[in-house]
Amino acid sequence: MKLEVEVNNVSLYYNGFAALKDCSFRMESGKIYGLLGRNGAGKTSLLTLLASFRKVTEGFIEIGGEDPFENAKIMQHVAFHYETDYKEEWENVKGMLKNVERYRPYFDRDYALYLADRFKLPLKKPINKLSKGMQSALEVTMGLAARAPITIFDETYLGMDAPAREIFYQELLEDQTNHPRTMILSTHLVSEMDYLFDDVIMIDQGLFVLHEDYETLVSKGASITGPAEEADKFVSGMTQLNEQHLGNTKAIMVYGELDDARRSEAQRRGLEVGPISLQDLFIHLTSEEV
Amino acid sequence: MSQRSFFSKIAIDMFTLQMKWTLWFLFFVALAHIIFIFINSGNSMMDFMAFSHGSAKIYMLVIGLLSVYAFLTYYVHHGLTRKDYFIGSAISAAGIALVMTFAVTLLTGLEYPFWE
Numbered sequence: 001m002k003l004e005v006e007v008n009n010v011s012l013y014y015n016g017f018a019a020l021k022d023c024s025f026r027m028e029s030g031k032i033y034g035l036l037g038r039n040g041a042g043k044t045s046l047l048t049l050l051a052s053f054r055k056v057t058e059g060f061i062e063i064g065g066e067d068p069f070e071n072a073k074i075m076q077h078v079a080f081h082y083e084t085d086y087k088e089e090w091e092n093v094k095g096m097l098k099n100v101e102r103y104r105p106y107f108d109r110d111y112a113l114y115l116a117d118r119f120k121l122p123l124k125k126p127i128n129k130l131s132k133g134m135q136s137a138l139e140v141t142m143g144l145a146a147r148a149p150i151t152i153f154d155e156t157y158l159g160m161d162a163p164a165r166e167i168f169y170q171e172l173l174e175d176q177t178n179h180p181r182t183m184i185l186s187t188h189l190v191s192e193m194d195y196l197f198d199d200v201i202m203i204d205q206g207l208f209v210l211h212e213d214y215e216t217l218v219s220k221g222a223s224i225t226g227p228a229e230e231a232d233k234f235v236s237g238m239t240q241l242n243e244q245h246l247g248n249t250k251a252i253m254v255y256g257e258l259d260d261a262r263r264s265e266a267q268r269r270g271l272e273v274g275p276i277s278l279q280d281l282f283i284h285l286t287s288e289e290v
Numbered sequence: 291m292s293q294r295s296f297f298s299k300i301a302i303d304m305f306t307l308q309m310k311w312t313l314w315f316l317f318f319v320a321l322a323h324i325i326f327i328f329i330n331s332g333n334s335m336m337d338f339m340a341f342s343h344g345s346a347k348i349y350m351l352v353i354g355l356l357s358v359y360a361f362l363t364y365y366v367h368h369g370l371t372r373k374d375y376f377i378g379s380a381i382s383a384a385g386i387a388l389v390m391t392f393a394v395t396l397l398t399g400l401e402y403p404f405w406e
Contacts, residue, residue: 001292053366072295076369084367088360102299103368105292148369 001106002029002064003077003149005050005182009059012045019045022059023208025201029149030180032172034197034214034278036190038286042206043186044082047154050184051080063150076105079148081139081156089127093138096127097145104146111175112145118167132159140168144175152184169196194278204286214278221276221284222258225251230269241276241284253280296370300378304361305385308353312386315349316342316393339398346390354383 005027012020020042027033037043048054049061052069061068068074091099093116101107116123119137127135136159143151157165173196176183187193200217202209210217221241224231228250241253253276258266266273319342326341357379365375 052371070371070373072371072374073292075371076293076296078369080367099303100368102303103296103365103370 001077001149003074003182004029004064005150006062007046007050007059008061010046010049010056010061011058012042012049012054013057018206020049020203021206023203023206024059025208025211027182027184027199029182031198032176032183032185032196034190034193034200035184035186035203036188036200036278036282036286037186037203037209038188040205041203041286043203044154045206046203047080047082047152047184047186050150051075051078051152053080076103077148078150078152079104079143079146080152080154081143082154083136083156083159084139086127086130086135092124092126093121093130094123096138097142100142100146104148106147106149106179108145108147111147112141115141115145115171118171119164133161133164136160137164137168144171147175147179147181150182150184152186154186155188157187157189165192169193172196190282191277191279197278200278202282202285209285217281218275218278220257221253221255221281223251223253223274223276224266224271225249225274226266226269226271230271234266234269234271239284241280253277255281255284295374297374297377297381300361300365300370300374301381301385304357304379304382308357308382308386309389311353312349312390315346316390316397319345320397337398338401339394342394346394350383350387353386357383 007023007025010020010023011018023042023046035043035046045054049056050063050068052071052075055069063074063078066074068078089096097109097112097116101109101112113123116138119134119141121134121138121141122130127138130138136156139156140153140160143153143156157168160168172183185193185196194214197214199211199213201211212220224235226249228245228248231250231252235252235254239255241255243250243252255276258273263273320338323338323341326335361379362372362375366372
């Protein structure tokens with residue numbers, strides 16, 4: 001099942017405070033989207049709108065050509081997973097997975113149990129007795145196994161430890177290959193997750209900043225590595241994002257595309273031109289100074 | 291693979307869970323009633339129907355309030371509409387009220403032979 005997401009001039013106000021201002025973009029089905037933004041940028045607000053947790057104040061959202069709010073036909077296909085508070089949840093893990101299976105048309109039980117096993121989730125234990133990391137792993141398990149055409153993870157993985165996150169990334173990529181869907185991952189663990197993204201959407205202070213595919217985006221900057229002096233000379237006049245030294249070698253991140261002439265000049269000077277990290281670009285594009 | 295509405299599933303799920311709570315509730319009310327009879331040395335002031343009437347109303351109010359906290363967020367989280375929740379929980383509540391009335395009537399009926 002393919003569902004496209006269209007966000008048209010969407011604004012969201014909480015008692016006069018604008019959490020989102022006039023955001024517009026489209027999401028095609030079958031891609032993994034990275035939703036990046038600083039704390040309080042409006043990431044979660046945007047996702048709650050897509051998941052019909054809230055109503056849009058201005059503008060409109062269409063999923064599969066329909067308004068998703070209170071629309072059973074669409075809502076069952078949109079899974080929004082976030083760091084849920086399970087203090088009062090006495091149900092055990094297995095019971096919870098069984099319940100979710102009743103409401104998600106594409107839920108795969110075997111896959112859910114396989115994931116639970118990979119995350120070492122105790123099936124018989126009540127959920128409120130699980131550690132924070134285990135609760136996150138359960139949330140992720142429900143999200144992946146539901147195979148909802150639009151699957152949203154809002155920093156669900158923050159509570160998980162590094163090995164568990166690694167398992168999550170692996171499983172996500174593998175299951176996405178076998179069962180393509182629209183996946184939206186909101187995060188500020190940019191450097192850790194950038195290889196997962198097909199497309200990147202960035203928002204800052206409630207405003208839409210950009211929507212670009214990952215490759216195009218990282219080609220908007222470059223890392224220049226080589227002897228310190230040559231590197232400094234080469235980048236003078238360019239926007240520098242970040243630099244690192246190692247002995248006499250320097251790596252400088254610059255913003256702005258390099259044309260072929262510049263590239264061959266870099267080569268002549270004995271400098272290596274590489275792609276920029278999304279993390280550096282993200283910091284640059286959303287820092288206060290810009 | 292799209293289902294049109296989910297209220298029947300919600301009604302069944304909520305009824306099953308709330309029925310478990312209701313059985314516990316009835317058990318404790320019946321226990322309180324029996325203790326009350328013993329304290330009054332066998333002279334029951336009222337039958338089980340009259341005894342449980344007030345607390346049953348409050349019980350329905352409590353599970354009604356709890357239902358919003360316990361189920362509404364949960365169901366919306368799992369992709370169900372508020373409307374389906376509303377219809378499902380209303381059906382479930384009506385079912386609980388009916389079963390409770392029936393159970394209390396039955397227990398009251400059983401109580402009478404003891405006083406003969």
